[in-house]
Amino acid sequence: MDRIGVVGAGTMGRGVAELFAEHGHEVVLVDVTEAALASARDEIERNVRFAPLVRPGTPVRDPREVSGRIDFTLDLKHLADVDFLIENVTEDWEVKRPLYAELDAVCRPGTPFGVNTSAIPITRVAGLTGRPEHVIGMHFMNPAHLKPTVELIRGHHTSDGTIARTRALLDGVAKGHVLVEDSSGFVTNRVAMLTINEAVFLLHEGVSTAADVDRLFKECFGHAMGPLETADLIGLDTVLLSLKVLYDNFGDPKYRPCPLLTRLVDAGLHGRKTGQGFHSYESGE
Numbered sequence: 001m002d003r004i005g006v007v008g009a010g011t012m013g014r015g016v017a018e019l020f021a022e023h024g025h026e027v028v029l030v031d032v033t034e035a036a037l038a039s040a041r042d043e044i045e046r047n048v049r050f051a052p053l054v055r056p057g058t059p060v061r062d063p064r065e066v067s068g069r070i071d072f073t074l075d076l077k078h079l080a081d082v083d084f085l086i087e088n089v090t091e092d093w094e095v096k097r098p099l100y101a102e103l104d105a106v107c108r109p110g111t112p113f114g115v116n117t118s119a120i121p122i123t124r125v126a127g128l129t130g131r132p133e134h135v136i137g138m139h140f141m142n143p144a145h146l147k148p149t150v151e152l153i154r155g156h157h158t159s160d161g162t163i164a165r166t167r168a169l170l171d172g173v174a175k176g177h178v179l180v181e182d183s184s185g186f187v188t189n190r191v192a193m194l195t196i197n198e199a200v201f202l203l204h205e206g207v208s209t210a211a212d213v214d215r216l217f218k219e220c221f222g223h224a225m226g227p228l229e230t231a232d233l234i235g236l237d238t239v240l241l242s243l244k245v246l247y248d249n250f251g252d253p254k255y256r257p258c259p260l261l262t263r264l265v266d267a268g269l270h271g272r273k274t275g276q277g278f279h280s281y282e283s284g285e
Helices: 011-022 034-054 063-067 093-106 122-126 160-171 188-204 210-221 227-234 236-250 259-266
Strands: 004-007 027-030 070-073 084-087 113-115 135-139 149-154 176-181
Touching: 004 011, 011 027, 011 034, 011 063, 034 063, 034 070, 084 093, 084 160, 113 122, 122 135, 135 160, 149 160, 160 176, 188 210, 188 227, 188 236, 188 259, 210 227, 227 236, 236 259
Parallel strands: 004 027, 004 084, 027 070, 084 113, 113 135, 149 176
Antiparallel strands: 135 149
């Protein structure tokens, strides 16, 4: 069974690590702080403990057995023997750019790199490496261990072999997948970020409240979550970064972030992970 490298122990990275560890893979989870790794371990064990209640039919697993398959480490050198790498750091090009030179030097030649990004073009990331044919977009949805489908993105140089290997890996952890071509934001976020941003403008302009915007989308269109709830789940900081990437790539003013979104991010109100965004989660809502 493949040994999986996961870079970044934030919301997405810990979900990806949990997914593969639950399915029996050995995982190396790398982050830059002990605090992030400790928080990831606690959350993964908590999710495993409550999985049979949250996901009826899920087998009862020992949380420590699952987390025991994960090497929580600060050292990128622990990725030297992984068979497949999935990168999940922040949607900030200045952070990703130097990271890929390090990953390319540490990982074995031919090891596929899955780029878990919501907006940055895969071809641009692949150009940072000496293995562009082995770089593929793997856009997991949040929470990564629960959402049934992954958006795969073919970069300009991505080989058919890399696509086949990635499909097989996802099949093995019961994840569906849809392959799309490379374009900033791909399919999901080209649409979702515009919807979220327009919903924020409606709030900014006083047209409606956050609760009513979300209620309309749920009750009129049958969405499981409204756009502002979705933004809170993704993280308002990530939404803002994604919109900036879309704006930079397309130069189209329709991607200009709403000033209210920028203000909330500046205020540290990033959604569920901080307890407050467009909605309050302080009491566990």
